[in-house]
Amino acid sequence: METQGEIKATSAESFYPRDEDIEKWMANAFDMAKDALENGEVPVGCLMVYNDEVVGRGRNEVNETKNATRHAEMVALDQLLDRCRHSNLDVRSVCERTALYVTVEPCIMCAAALRLLNIPVVVYGCRNERFGGCGSVLDVSSADLPQTGNTFKCVSGHRAQEAVEMLKTFYKQENPNAPKPKTRKD
Amino acid sequence: MEPQMKRWKGSEFDTDSWVAYPVLSDEQSQDVELVEAFAAPIVNKKETSRLVRELNGLYPLDGLQHIKRVRACKEKDSPHPLEVLVCLVSDAPDRKAVSIDSLLPSDGVGRDGLGEPFVVKVPARPPLTRPQFELASKQWPTSFHEDKQVTVALRGELFSPPQKAAMHMYMMSAIAAARAGKEMGMEAVGAVVVNPATQTIIAVGHDCRGDHPLHHAVTVCVDLVARSQGGGCYSFDRYPACRFTSPTSDTFQNVPDAEGSSQPYICTGYDLYVTREPCVMCAMALVHSRIGRVFYGTASADGALGTKFKIHSQKDLNHRFEVYKGVLSKQCEGLNKLDNHIL
Numbered sequence: 001m002e003t004q005g006e007i008k009a010t011s012a013e014s015f016y017p018r019d020e021d022i023e024k025w026m027a028n029a030f031d032m033a034k035d036a037l038e039n040g041e042v043p044v045g046c047l048m049v050y051n052d053e054v055v056g057r058g059r060n061e062v063n064e065t066k067n068a069t070r071h072a073e074m075v076a077l078d079q080l081l082d083r084c085r086h087s088n089l090d091v092r093s094v095c096e097r098t099a100l101y102v103t104v105e106p107c108i109m110c111a112a113a114l115r116l117l118n119i120p121v122v123v124y125g126c127r128n129e130r131f132g133g134c135g136s137v138l139d140v141s142s143a144d145l146p147q148t149g150n151t152f153k154c155v156s157g158h159r160a161q162e163a164v165e166m167l168k169t170f171y172k173q174e175n176p177n178a179p180k181p182k183t184r185k186d
Numbered sequence: 187m188e189p190q191m192k193r194w195k196g197s198e199f200d201t202d203s204w205v206a207y208p209v210l211s212d213e214q215s216q217d218v219e220l221v222e223a224f225a226a227p228i229v230n231k232k233e234t235s236r237l238v239r240e241l242n243g244l245y246p247l248d249g250l251q252h253i254k255r256v257r258a259c260k261e262k263d264s265p266h267p268l269e270v271l272v273c274l275v276s277d278a279p280d281r282k283a284v285s286i287d288s289l290l291p292s293d294g295v296g297r298d299g300l301g302e303p304f305v306v307k308v309p310a311r312p313p314l315t316r317p318q319f320e321l322a323s324k325q326w327p328t329s330f331h332e333d334k335q336v337t338v339a340l341r342g343e344l345f346s347p348p349q350k351a352a353m354h355m356y357m358m359s360a361i362a363a364a365r366a367g368k369e370m371g372m373e374a375v376g377a378v379v380v381n382p383a384t385q386t387i388i389a390v391g392h393d394c395r396g397d398h399p400l401h402h403a404v405t406v407c408v409d410l411v412a413r414s415q416g417g418g419c420y421s422f423d424r425y426p427a428c429r430f431t432s433p434t435s436d437t438f439q440n441v442p443d444a445e446g447s448s449q450p451y452i453c454t455g456y457d458l459y460v461t462r463e464p465c466v467m468c469a470m471a472l473v474h475s476r477i478g479r480v481f482y483g484t485a486s487a488d489g490a491l492g493t494k495f496k497i498h499s500q501k502d503l504n505h506r507f508e509v510y511k512g513v514l515s516k517q518c519e520g521l522n523k524l525d526n527h528i529l
């Protein structure tokens with residue numbers, strides 16, 4: 001990526017992933033999603049990259065935690081925060097130079113959480129028609145919410161069809177006998 | 187801070203000091219939208235039923251079933267007693283036409299008994315609330331299928347004195363939690379999750395964002411509820427005011443459950459009391475958690491249950507819930523002032 005000096009020279013506003021970064025990290029996110037699908041889990045892959053290094057990685061943990069907010073993004077954000085704590089890094093200055101790569105558009109809740117942490121860029125694959133917070137249901141990413149962190153930029157559509165197909169496959173293979181509300185996905 | 191504490195204590199059981207009002211959807215709370223239409227006097231009353239029948243055939247007023255076709259004349263000394271809606275201005279063959287002949291083609295409607303048309307405004311949509319109905323009816327007679335609960339709620343009279351006493355008590359717990367959090371350096375926001383069927387408190391939480399930027403009072407409570415069900419992913423043990431109660435089997439036995447099982451599932455059927463309006467993240471966390479109802483004290487600048495968004499009534503989302511604001515509003519506002527003093 002860039003050298004330390006160059007990073008300091010660019011402001012948070014101009015922070016933007018290059019095409020080859022998008023290619024590389026989205027491939028990684030798609031591998032995670034595929035892996036989840038093969039294990040019968042919600043096929044969403046998500047990683048947070050700071051300084052060309054993965055600082056957070058998440059998969060949906062709603063069912064095992066019985067906490068409906070444990071979306072992949074929230075899990076990844078927790079990892080980022082833990083890492084800052086352990087390495088004695090300033091959360092804000094790390095977040096301001098961290099990009100989120102995720103196979104599906106973050107939901108309204110996750111989009112607001114990303115704003116609260118001042119994540120500047122989100123790269124995602126397909127739209128989230130049911131809960132999307134980057135324009136599909138609401139546009140939290142750019143809304144005028146002065147007390148909810150910063151707006152963030154979205155780069156959408158990378159391998160979108162593939163992401164949609166994985167979600168479709170997942171919905172199809174869901175056990176039809178399972179109690180309905182127990183299977184939740186974002 | 188002292189006088190505030192005294193006032194707070196003085197009104198501890200005074201449920202008359204606040205009123206809970208519903209936070210309705212945009213459709214329910216917006217102004218009455220009007221469309222222009224041509225009306226005409228019925229100069230011969232005997233022709234009324236024929237005119238209505240023939241006009242319904244020619245200009246059926248699709249999507250405006252709430253509009254009555256005929257109205258009695260407003261002015262007492264009017265030469266004609268009735269007026270009839272001919273068509274929407276947008277449906278007229280010539281929008282600038284002011285003659286009855288241009289509105290009614292040669293066959294279809296006999297013009298006997300009709301005077302010259304004039305423009306009126308009629309409500310574009312059926313009224314959803316009594317205030318909308320009253321405004322709409324001033325323009326043109328409108329029918330209204332009243333949701334009595336909404337009417338009563340808008341008057342601030344939905345909850346009985348015993349219900350208000352319980353709500354008062356739950357919000358007092360949320361306020362106490364907010365104060366405890368404040369003492370630990372957090373924002374003064376507290377929340378309580380209640381199972382209204384058993385009248386038990388499931389979880390009490392306060393803002394913990396000093397230690398984790400996403401641990402708002404609501405997200406703390408959501409995880410505490412998860413812990414009460416054997417899940418959860420955080421420990422709030424270092425905050426004595428954040429706590430949960432695992433539902434015991436006997437408190438759940440007499441609760442009818444649609445699934446036929448007595449296992450609680452996330453926040454289904456639970457009520458949340460929170461001292462101030464939740465942010466977007468927290469509001470959507472409540473959608474994901476299938477909360478039953480939300481009661482909050484005061485609005486907040488970026489609030490998502492009424493102020494900036496109405497996520498509880500958002501189109502396209504798969505779970506909607508009722509929201510009421512104003513519970514112990516003065517005391518909750520007092521908490522906001524505590525925060526502003528520090529800032």
Ligand SMILES: [Zn+2]
Nearest residue numbers: 071107110186
């Ligand atoms: Zn999400």
Ligand SMILES: [Zn+2]
Nearest residue numbers: 402465467468
């Ligand atoms: Zn919040």
